Amino acid sequence: MVKTGISLDSVKNNNKSQILKILQKNGAMSRKDIANQIGLTPAAVTMLCNDMMEAHMILEKGEMKEQKRAGRKKVLVDINYDFKYIVSVNIEAVDTSITVTNIRGNVLVETKVHTRTDIEPQLFLEELAKEIKLQLWEKELKLSDILGIGICVPGIVDRNNGISIHAYGIWNNQVKIREILEKQIQCPVILENNVKAFAEAEMLYGVGKYGNNIVFIKWGPGVGSAIVVDNKLYEGNQHNAAEIGHYIIEPDGLKCRCGRQGCLETRVSMFALCDRIKEIYSKENTPVLYEETAGDKNLITRELLTSWVENEGNGYITRMDKTISEILVGAIERMARVAVNVLTILAPDCTIVFGSMFENTSIYKLFIQYCTKYDENYTDKLISRSHLSDKMAYIGGTALIASTYFFESKNL
Ligand SMILES: [Zn+2]
Known part of the structure; x- marks a missing residue:
């Protein structure tokens, strides 16, 4: 007898895993539909479902009328999301x-x-x-x-x-x-x-289902990214892949917390933006902000930063001063330029952006405008915001x- 090394249990568990994944993707389904989708016999699916029902991993969920043959009902099964x-x-x-x-x-x-x-x-x-x-x-x-x-x-x-x-x-x-x-x-x-x-x-709960190769970009207190290739996270050598926050944009630029100089983060992270605004903060340079904060520099926080941003329609991106608008617009352009360069190399199926900066619609829109300016294919269809941001x-x-x-x- 040939020893294959694949136990019956592991085949069974693979099939169970497939059933769980298909239920996670589609919601409650009948055993028959599950069988059709994963190519097992209805009897096999029933047996696997019984096992998982006994373990409280899945449960029966009411009945659904079959459309073609009125009267016949099929029972749906779904994941027991409160299993643990x-x-x-x-x-x-x-x-x-x-x-x-x-x-x-x-x-x-x-x-x-x-x-x-x-x-x-x-x-x-x-x-x-x-x-x-x-x-x-x-x-x-x-x-x-x-x-x-x-x-x-x-x-x-x-x-x-x-x-x-x-x-x-x-x-x-x-x-x-x-x-x-x-x-x-x-x-x-x-x-x-x-x-x-x-x-x-x-990939599990969100829009990741729409492609196998995805680039994720986070812009918040810091800047980060992740690359998914063939539905798997790409690690790189020493787990160092996709550190776009540490993409160098200036020779001899500001010292970065990673130890290098001139990284993207030193210019566009929310911490960096607050620092730059504090540097120019004065009654003369930033009169609107100065008045709003009653001359107290410490009120310039990253929590407040995005709350100032809205499309003013006067060419500014903030209701604050022109000088602050220039800093913010400059950062959005930098971010877009780096993103476009990354996409040029990786050509993913889609790109998902998230983080407190992108949650602001005016920032996201201007970011897309710059991306599209650099390449007309990079629109909000290819670069979309995450629906999981609130989580x-x-x-x-x-x-x-x-x-x-x-x-x-x-x-x-
Ligand atoms: Zn760095």
């Missing part, structure tokens, strides 16, 4: 958000803690673990109700080993996040770069755990 819950943690420079969601990303608990950089990373992560346990306890959730903890950090991440290599603006050294947290909470932990995790969420604080972490521990066959 997911803890999603998003570590950012100022705050860390902790969210508990179901498998679809519906929120049960949402809270924030301050990202403490004044103490050792290990101590901060232990505090974080305490807070997670407290939140679960308050919702009366046991560890057995939790599928896993998905953690997102900025910068370079070694996902396989759960190590943050360089979380720009938070830690300058490697931090073994998974090891530290798994000691505190006996639950699987997956660590990923925040933009890559968001890309994974798009940015947690959907990445949720997707990391849901795809690995629910939809992937090896863990079924």
Whole structure:
């Protein structure tokens, strides 16, 4: 007998994974339609569904009248999205958000803690673990109700080993996040770069279904991107792929937090924009802003920055001063130029942009105008905004755990 190395169980789990994925994509379906779509016999699908119903992973969901033969009804099955819950943690420079969601990303608990950089990373992560346990306890959730903890950090991440290599603006050294947290909470932990995790969420819940090759660009406090090739995240050497925030735009430019000089981030990140506005801030240079902030420079925050931007119709992009408009328009043009260059090299099926800067419609529109100016093919059809933006604080972490521990066959 030839030993194939493929066990019957793994074939079965592969088929289960396919059923779950097709239900996630299409919503509730009859067993017969599932069978047709994945090319298994209805009997096989019924057997697999029974298994998964017993495990509470899927459930029956009412009946649907068949259109052709009135009277005959078919029962639909759907994913039990409350099968288990997911803890999603998003570590950012100022705050860390902790969210508990179901498998679809519906929120049960949402809270924030301050990202403490004044103490050792290990101590901060232990505090974080305490807070997670407290939140679960308050919702009366046991560890057995939790599928896993998905953690997102900025910068370079070694996902396989759960190590943050360089979380720009938070830690300058490697931090073994998974090891530290798994000691505190006996639950699987997956660590990923925040933009890559968001890309994974798009592929699972969002518009990622519209193509196999996608470029994601985030513009917010920092600038980041992720590249999906043939439905897989492209890692690059040393997990260094797609760092467009560190694309050099100026020789001998400003010092960047990555250690280089003249990176895109040093000119267009929200932090950089605030710094540049503060530099020119005065009664003479920025009279409108000066009056609005009563002469207090500290009121120029990145939270407020996008609130000033709206299409004024007078050639300015902000209701603030012309000088500020010039800084913002300059940054949007820079961002568009880099994006166009990236798309020129990669030629993806589509590009998805997100982050607080792109959430502002005037900024997004002007960005597209510049992209189209550089290449008429780069319109809002090719470069679209993410529909998951309002879930940015947690959907990445949720997707990391849901795809690995629910939809992937090896863990079924
Ligand atoms: Zn840099």
